[in-house]
Amino acid sequence: MSDQDDDIILSELSDDDLVAQMFDDLYDGLREEIEEGVNILLERGWQPYDILTKALVGGMTIVGNDFRDGILFVPEVLLAANAMKGGMAILKPLLVETGAPRMGKMVIGTVKGDIHDIGKNLVSMMMEGAGFEVVDLGINNAVDKYLDALEAEQPDILGMSALLTTTMPYMKVVIDTMKEKGIREDYIVLVGGAPLNEEFGRAIGADAYCRDAAVAVETAKAFVARKHNRIAARA
Amino acid sequence: MTRAAEDDLDDAALTAEGLSPGGAGRVLVLACGALAHEITALIRANGWSHLDLQCLPAILHNHPERIAPAVEAALAAARGRYWSVFVAYADCGTGGALARVCAEHGAGMIAGPHCYAFFDGLDRFAARDEITAFYVTDFLARQFDAFVTRPLGLDRHPELREMYFGHYETLVYLAQTEDAALTEKARAAARALGLAFERRFTGYGDLAPALTRITP
Numbered sequence: 001m002s003d004q005d006d007d008i009i010l011s012e013l014s015d016d017d018l019v020a021q022m023f024d025d026l027y028d029g030l031r032e033e034i035e036e037g038v039n040i041l042l043e044r045g046w047q048p049y050d051i052l053t054k055a056l057v058g059g060m061t062i063v064g065n066d067f068r069d070g071i072l073f074v075p076e077v078l079l080a081a082n083a084m085k086g087g088m089a090i091l092k093p094l095l096v097e098t099g100a101p102r103m104g105k106m107v108i109g110t111v112k113g114d115i116h117d118i119g120k121n122l123v124s125m126m127m128e129g130a131g132f133e134v135v136d137l138g139i140n141n142a143v144d145k146y147l148d149a150l151e152a153e154q155p156d157i158l159g160m161s162a163l164l165t166t167t168m169p170y171m172k173v174v175i176d177t178m179k180e181k182g183i184r185e186d187y188i189v190l191v192g193g194a195p196l197n198e199e200f201g202r203a204i205g206a207d208a209y210c211r212d213a214a215v216a217v218e219t220a221k222a223f224v225a226r227k228h229n230r231i232a233a234r235a
Numbered sequence: 236m237t238r239a240a241e242d243d244l245d246d247a248a249l250t251a252e253g254l255s256p257g258g259a260g261r262v263l264v265l266a267c268g269a270l271a272h273e274i275t276a277l278i279r280a281n282g283w284s285h286l287d288l289q290c291l292p293a294i295l296h297n298h299p300e301r302i303a304p305a306v307e308a309a310l311a312a313a314r315g316r317y318w319s320v321f322v323a324y325a326d327c328g329t330g331g332a333l334a335r336v337c338a339e340h341g342a343g344m345i346a347g348p349h350c351y352a353f354f355d356g357l358d359r360f361a362a363r364d365e366i367t368a369f370y371v372t373d374f375l376a377r378q379f380d381a382f383v384t385r386p387l388g389l390d391r392h393p394e395l396r397e398m399y400f401g402h403y404e405t406l407v408y409l410a411q412t413e414d415a416a417l418t419e420k421a422r423a424a425a426r427a428l429g430l431a432f433e434r435r436f437t438g439y440g441d442l443a444p445a446l447t448r449i450t451p
């Protein structure tokens with residue numbers, strides 16, 4: 001670390017410079033600095049939702065893009081996600097209190113046989129960052145686990161993740177079971193994971209395949225808006 | 236019994252650079268660098284002088300979206316120089332993209348999801364249904380740091396270990412050869428990850444029949 005970095009005192013920066021510095025700190029996975037930055041912005045009267053979207057989600061979007069473009073690899077993404085988690089932990093209770101926008105609810109989990117969860121966790125976090133409530137079922141989920149959670153949580157969206165060629169077909173098992181039970185159309189089904197593609201998503205009957213967390217957020221927003229319009233039109 | 240591969244292949248180069256095609260064979264085996272020792276040993280043991288070996292960098296595995304394009308470029312470069320080309324890769328997380336490239340170029344490939352499955356034998360591997368096992372092969376045992384420790388940042392950030400391996404219980408060493416030193420390396424890898432250790436001898440598994448089938 002250079003002397004210059006050591007000398008930066010976050011509380012002395014202007015709002016714009018502080019947010020820019022938080023982008024850098026997030027990129028470098030500096031959790032304590034992110035927590036400090038969040039607290040400073042709160043003291044300056046920023047709305048929790050603005051801190052979340054402008055400072056944290058904004059910074060994490062850069063990390064996501066650089067991962068997609070092969071500039072960053074998995075550990076950098078994990079460290080950045082960790083730093084963001086630190087900031088989110090401070091903001092979460094405040095978001096509820098301040099009536100931040102609620103976009104909808106998602107149940108998400110990695111499918112049976114697969115214990116890759118880094119991408120899924122990142123999607124969960126970015127969805128929360130965008131105002132969705134997320135119920136995370138963790139890894140290795142059999143069809144019953146998904147169905148029970150849909151029943152109990154009544155989400156708008158079901159998200160499934162798979163990183164193995166051997167486990168991705170299981171998504172179809174879940175979707176087919178939803179069809180059998182006549183509940184497929186009650187939910188928006190989003191799928192993702194590195195070996196998947198759009199064609200696969202279509203073939204198994206998902207509503208959409210999402211390449212990364214940023215696309216997941218945009219897709220989720222678009223589908224939820226459409227669903228609400230449909231319901232409003234019917235009413 | 237299969238003995239440790241004796242060849243002069245450089246593991247670090249196989250991980251990062253691959254291996255240029257060598258020999259005067261009529262059939263090219265275009266392989267993942269992680270299979271170079273095993274294929275070389277099989278070629279020697281069986282006297283398959285019609286097979287030339289070329290390898291792509293094994294580390295492509297950490298970016299599976301780059302595998303199919305890299306294989307495609309190598310297939311294009313080899314066009315007209317061989318009677319046929321066999322691609323010694325499994326799907327390797329390409330989600331079917333590699334199979335499409337091979338089909339377009341009329342090249343065969345190895346059946347199955349990845350080398351852990353075909354070394355063990357596809358049916359046997361599937362029947363195990365082990366989800367808390369992390370597998371290493373001979374190559375991975377030798378290149379553990381270049382493949383796992385460094386790319387996953389465990390050297391710089393040991394605190395990430397739990398986030399990667401928290402759900403795993405056992406490191407299973409699928410051994411292609413009898414090599415006590417390599418077994419010790421695999422055991423050390425298990426220790427470094429905080430996992431239990433198990434060794435299973437697989438030999439070359441489905442790799443040998445796959446290469447036998449391309450013999451004219």
Ligand code: B12
Nearest residue numbers: 115116117118119159161164165192193194212213328370
């Ligand atoms: C890190 C990693 C691991 C870690 C996993 C740690 C963890 N806690 O998750 C470790 C080292 C433990 C591991 C283990 C294994 N792995 Co692994 N792993 C990877 C690697 C290098 C990166 C995956 C990753 O975390 N990426 C980072 C995140 C941010 O990206 P992502 O997962 O793609 O997620 C993004 C998008 O896909 C999308 N997305 C993901 N999920 C979802 C869900 C929804 C709903 C939506 C909308 C979007 C979405 O958004 C995310 C964020 O932008 C990949 C190769 C690769 N580059 O993809 C291999 C890879 C997936 N693994 C592979 C293999 C083979 C294994 C093992 C079998 C290896 C072994 N030696 O035993 C075991 C699997 C055990 C099991 N039963 O699951 C293969 C799969 C091959 C195949 N044929 O399927 C790959 C492709 C590597 C390779 N080419 O060989 N692995």
